[in-house]
Amino acid sequence: MVMGDLMLNLKAVYARAYVRLKGLLREPHWSIAEVTIPLLSLSAYVYMYTMLGAPSEYMAFVVVGGAMLAFWSNVLWGMSAQLYWEKETGTLTYYLLAPASRMAILLGMAAGGALNTTLRSLSILMVGTLLFPVEYNIVEPVALLIVFLLTVTALYGMGMLFASLFLLYGREATHIADLLQEPIYLFSGIYYPVLSNQILPYAVRLVASIIPLTFGIDAIRLLLIMGKGMGDIMLHIVGLSLLIIVLIPLAYIALRRMEDTSKRHGRLTLRWQ
Amino acid sequence: MAVEGHRPSPIGRGMSTVIRTVVQGVWLGWKVESNWTNPFVFLTYLIAKPIAGVILVGLVFVIGSSASGMGSREDLFFYVFIGAVFFIYPATMTVSLAYLVHEDRAKYESLKHIYITPASLTPYIVGRGMASAINASVSVAVSLIIGSIIFSNHFSLPLSIDVVRVDYPALVASILLGVAASILLGIILYAINLITFKLQYSLAEYTTGVLFLLSGVVFPTSMLPYPASLIGGALPTTHFLNAVREALAGDHAYTSMAYLLLSTLALAVISLACMNRVESLARMKGTIDRKAEY
Numbered sequence: 001m002v003m004g005d006l007m008l009n010l011k012a013v014y015a016r017a018y019v020r021l022k023g024l025l026r027e028p029h030w031s032i033a034e035v036t037i038p039l040l041s042l043s044a045y046v047y048m049y050t051m052l053g054a055p056s057e058y059m060a061f062v063v064v065g066g067a068m069l070a071f072w073s074n075v076l077w078g079m080s081a082q083l084y085w086e087k088e089t090g091t092l093t094y095y096l097l098a099p100a101s102r103m104a105i106l107l108g109m110a111a112g113g114a115l116n117t118t119l120r121s122l123s124i125l126m127v128g129t130l131l132f133p134v135e136y137n138i139v140e141p142v143a144l145l146i147v148f149l150l151t152v153t154a155l156y157g158m159g160m161l162f163a164s165l166f167l168l169y170g171r172e173a174t175h176i177a178d179l180l181q182e183p184i185y186l187f188s189g190i191y192y193p194v195l196s197n198q199i200l201p202y203a204v205r206l207v208a209s210i211i212p213l214t215f216g217i218d219a220i221r222l223l224l225i226m227g228k229g230m231g232d233i234m235l236h237i238v239g240l241s242l243l244i245i246v247l248i249p250l251a252y253i254a255l256r257r258m259e260d261t262s263k264r265h266g267r268l269t270l271r272w273q
Numbered sequence: 274m275a276v277e278g279h280r281p282s283p284i285g286r287g288m289s290t291v292i293r294t295v296v297q298g299v300w301l302g303w304k305v306e307s308n309w310t311n312p313f314v315f316l317t318y319l320i321a322k323p324i325a326g327v328i329l330v331g332l333v334f335v336i337g338s339s340a341s342g343m344g345s346r347e348d349l350f351f352y353v354f355i356g357a358v359f360f361i362y363p364a365t366m367t368v369s370l371a372y373l374v375h376e377d378r379a380k381y382e383s384l385k386h387i388y389i390t391p392a393s394l395t396p397y398i399v400g401r402g403m404a405s406a407i408n409a410s411v412s413v414a415v416s417l418i419i420g421s422i423i424f425s426n427h428f429s430l431p432l433s434i435d436v437v438r439v440d441y442p443a444l445v446a447s448i449l450l451g452v453a454a455s456i457l458l459g460i461i462l463y464a465i466n467l468i469t470f471k472l473q474y475s476l477a478e479y480t481t482g483v484l485f486l487l488s489g490v491v492f493p494t495s496m497l498p499y500p501a502s503l504i505g506g507a508l509p510t511t512h513f514l515n516a517v518r519e520a521l522a523g524d525h526a527y528t529s530m531a532y533l534l535l536s537t538l539a540l541a542v543i544s545l546a547c548m549n550r551v552e553s554l555a556r557m558k559g560t561i562d563r564k565a566e567y
Binding site: 027029030033036037040041043044045047048049050051052053054055058088172175178179181182183185186191192193197199200201 | 309310314317318321322323325326328329330332333334335336337338339340341343349353380427428471472474475478479482483485486490491492493496497
C-alpha cells in the first residue's frame with residue numbers, strides 16, 4: 001500500500017515535471033526570451049560598472065547574479081503564481097481531483113522548473129562570459145555544486161510555500177509576484193555583493209539573509225570568482241540548510257491550510273476575482 | 274425636440290467620440306489597475322516596486338564608485354539617479370500597454386465588445402496609456418523624494434537640484450512628450466499582440482530591456498558599441514531622459530526637446546500606420562476574438 005502510494009506520487013512528480021520540460025520545446029521563443037532578456041539588463045549594469053571604473057570582478061558579479069536571476073523569476077512566475085494560473089485556466093480542479101498528493105504536484109513543478117531554469121541560467125552565464133571580460137577562479141568545484149544544489153532546493157522550497165499561499169489569491173497573485181521582483185533584486189544582491197558589504201547597513205544584510213538567493217549568490221560568487229573554498233562558505237551552507245529545513249515543512253502545512261480555506265470560501269474555481 | 278442648427282457637425286461628433294473614448298479608457302485603466310486590492314496595498318504596490326528599482330541603481334553606483342576609489346561624483350550620481358527615476362514612465366507604460374490585448378482578449382474577453390463600439394481602438398489605447406502615466410507619475414514623484422532623502426542622508430550623495438534654477442516649462446513639456454512617446458510605443462506593441470498570441474510577456478520585457486540598455490538610463494549611450502549607440506541616439510526615451518536631466522539642472526534643454534519631438538513624431542507615423550494595417554489584418558485572420566492562452 002505504502003509502496004503503491006509512493007509509486008503514484010513519483011509518477012505525479014514525473015508527470016508535472018514532464019510538462020515543464022516539454023514546455024521548453026513547445027514555446028521555443030519563450031526560452032530564447034528568458035535567456036536574452038536578463039542579458040539586456042545585465043549588460044546595462046556591466047556598462048555602469050565600467051563607467052564607474054569598478055574592478056573587473058564586479059562585472060563577473062553582475063554576470064553571475066544575472067544568471068541566478070533566472071531562478072528567482074522561475075520561482076515567482078513558474079512556482080508561486082502557478083496555482084493561480086491553473087485556477088484561471090481551469091486545470092486546478094483536475095489536480096485536486098487526482099489521487100496524488102498535492103506536495104507531489106508541487107515537487108514535480110519544482111523539479112521540472114529547476115532543471116529547465118538550470119539550462120537557461122547556464123546559457124546566460126555562457127553568453128555573459130563571452131560578451132564581457134569576465135574571469136573565473138574555481139578552486140573547489142564540488143563545493144560549488146553543493147552550494148548550487150542547496151540554493152536551488154531552498155529557492156524552490158520558498159516557491160512551494162508561496163504557491164500554497166497564492167492559492168487564496170485572485171488577481172492579487174500576479175501583482176504580488178510582480179511586487180516581489182525589484183525588492184528581492186535589491187536585497188539579494190543580484191548586481192552587487194550584500195553579505196560582505198560594509199557599505200550596506202547591518203539591518204539590511206540581516207533582512208537579506210532570509211532570502212535563499214542572497215546566501216546562494218554570495219557563496220557562488222566566492223567559489224566561482226574569488227577563488228575561495230568550502231571553509232569560507234560554511235556560514236552560507238548552514239544558512240541555506242536551515243532555510244530548507246524551515247521552508248519545505250512550512251510549504252506542506254501552508255498547502256493544507258490554504259486548500260482547506262479556499263474550499264470553505266469557494267475560491268478554488270473562482271475566476272476574475 | 275432637436276433643432277438642426279444645434280446639432281454638432283460630423284467632425285465635432287467624431288472629436289467628441291474620441292475624447293469620450295479616451296476618458297473612458299483612462300477610467301477603465303484606473304479601475305483595472307487599482308481595484309484588485311484595498312487602497313493601502315495598491316499604494317504600497319505603486320510605490321515599493323519603483324523605489325526598490327531606483328535604490329538598486331543608486332546602490333550599484335555607491336558600491337561601484339567605492340570599489341573604484343572614484344569618491345563622491347555628484348554629477349554622475351545625478352545622471353544615473355534621474356535616469357533611473359524617470360525611466361519609470363516608459364517602463365510602466367510599455368508594460369501596461371503590451372499586456373492590454375491579452376487582458377482584454379483572453380482574460381476578460383472584452384476586446385470584441387470594445388472593438389464594435391463607434392470609437393476606434395486607438396483612442397481607447399491612448400486612454401489606457403494615460404491611466405498608466407498617472408500611476409507612473411505617482412511612482413516617479415515618490416521615488417524622487419524618498420530616493421534623494423536616502424542617498425543624501427545615508428550615502429552623502431545629495432541630488433544637485435536647485436528648485437530655483439529648474440526650467441519648469443521645459444520639464445513639463447519633456448514629460449508630456451515622453452508620455453506621448455511611450456503611448457505611441459505601446460500602440461506598436463498592442464498592434465503586434467493583436468495579430469499574435471502568447472508574445473505579450475516577452476515583448477514587454479524585451480522592450481523595457483532594450484530601452485534600459487540603449488536609452489542612456491544609467492550610462493551614456495556613447496559607451497555603447499556601434500551600431501547600438503546609433504540606435505540609442507534615435508530613441509525618444511534617450512532624448513526624454515536627457516531633456517528631463519537638463520531641465521532639472523536648469524541647463525539648456527531645448528536641443529534635447531527638439532530631438533524628442535522629432536523622434537516622437539516619427540514614432541507617431543510608424544505606430545498609427547502599424548495600427549491601421551494591423552486592424553484589417555486582425556479582422557482577416559480572426560484574431561480579435563480568438564482565445565489562445567486559456
